[in-house]
Amino acid sequence: MNDIRPSGTRAPEAGLSKSGLAELNARSREIFRRIVEAYLETGEPIGSRNIARALQLSLSPASVRNVMSDLEVLGLIYAPHTSAGRLPTELGLRFFVDALLEVGDLSPNERQSIEARFGPQPQQRSMEGVLDQASSLLSGLSRGAGLVLTSKTDMRIRHIEFVRLEPRRVLIILVGDDGSVENRVVEIDEDIPPSALVEAGNYLNARLQGRTLTEVREEIARTRSALEAELDTLSARVVEAGLATWSGVADDRPRTLIVRGQANLLEDLHALEDLERIRVLFDDLEKKNDIIELLGHAERADGVRIFIGSENKLFSLSGSSVVAAPYRDANDKIVGVLGVIGPTRINYARIVPVVDYTAQLVSRLLD
The missing domain is CATH 1.10.10.10 (Winged helix-like DNA-binding domain superfamily/Winged helix DNA-binding domain)
Incomplete structure (x- = not known):
């Protein structure tokens, strides 16, 4: 690679x-x-x-x-x-x-064509919508399968709510600015009255507007004395438990893998061996944790990264290649990876600049 x-x-x-x-x-x-x-x-x-x-x-x-x-x-x-x-x-x-390999740049017409595939006013779409479109776009342009790996850790929050399930179990409902909803269940080491949950929710919602949980968590860590002064002990524990659940630690980030266009991989088969290779590749794609681990390596690269065949243990049998590049948020922080998977004979000279520009475009749309 x-x-x-x-x-x-x-x-x-x-x-x-x-x-x-x-x-x-x-x-x-x-x-x-x-x-x-x-x-x-x-x-x-x-x-x-x-x-x-x-x-x-x-x-x-x-x-x-x-x-x-x-x-x-x-x-x-x-x-x-x-x-x-x-x-x-x-x-x-x-x-x-x-x-x-000579890797050239895309022409202005090619760039406009990629941008047009996102449709009118893509900035108004949710993050999930933009990333889903990026995966489909890469699949269509490459005749391979499009991959997008994303983390929801740093989404901007509109509202958070704590719901009591049992005396010591709480459901946390998180609503993002893009309308996405995430649920988590946490446990507290003592009984939790509804009033403590209301107080914890009010405290966080007053600080969340347009910010990420990571930003709020860092602020509360800096002003811990304010947390203890404004809330009773149990409410403070609920706040800390909710923030810890979305800790922002890179290795623990909740990951979403989007795969589009697997059917493209069935085209242009030359022999029964090719059909067997594709069957093995489909099995590989089902092992999402392995794909996530592979794409995680591309997050540490400043540019397009290529994985060929058995260089990666995941594709030792299917003999496939991945071309991937990271994309960034408004703070220029890498928040995910997108790319293409296909046979080792994919058109690298064409795919590399397409993946690179699509990553740049997604970064702008998420800005």
Whole structure:
């Protein structure tokens, strides 16, 4: 996996030893590029004769075969069948993405097309609506499945209410500015009268308008003496229990994973092995915790990140790739990740700038 910097720049080369890289002269790289590009376009192996015809260089099929043998020794390509053409290995795809992939920027028309897919006045939609649309958009543009990972921790709060379920159990109802509702149940270590819940709710609602629970929690931590002075002991405990439930600690954030366009992954199958790979991928997508963990790695990147095949244990059997980028809130804080999942032969040169720009656009819409 690696970080890709868009707009024509390349990430540092990785995955091969320096001695191995030194063996790849311009001719070897060009032949290797042809093999990878043919695979990305058709999914089929390409032979030395077809490469020799396509090259600008004057090389015989025999000379091309010699270069292909060297590339096999380096582990960059392989022959799927005897006397067949060659396909890139996962190591070869990683080398291509890191060292040879040209990532350009989107044209103004392409950007306008992406923006138009969000529909008129997208700023007036809820956060969930914007993210759902982003997932569908990425699926449609990539012909893969669109992924969005989001955290609801820092949503701005309109109202909070405490409801007594049992003497020591309380239901917390949280209403966001976007109309979303979350419920949690907490337990207090002593009986709670309804009056304590009303007092705790009034205290928090007076401080919540247009703010996040994390912001309110930080304020109350700074002015703890005010909390103790204004509320009785039990009401103060309810306030602290409610805030702790939405603690804002990164590793404990409630996560939502949106996946759209899985059916796209069934298109363009070339063999029964492809169908089996897709079946395994669908099983992978059901393991939401694993997908969330994978996308969590992309949150620590400042740009687009690519995961190829068995580089990640989740896709060791399905041989899939993920292109993902983080998006930010109004405070320039990373609050989620969006991206595309598909076969390892997805069009990286096209998908990387699309994912990057969509992440930028979502960040603006959430501002």
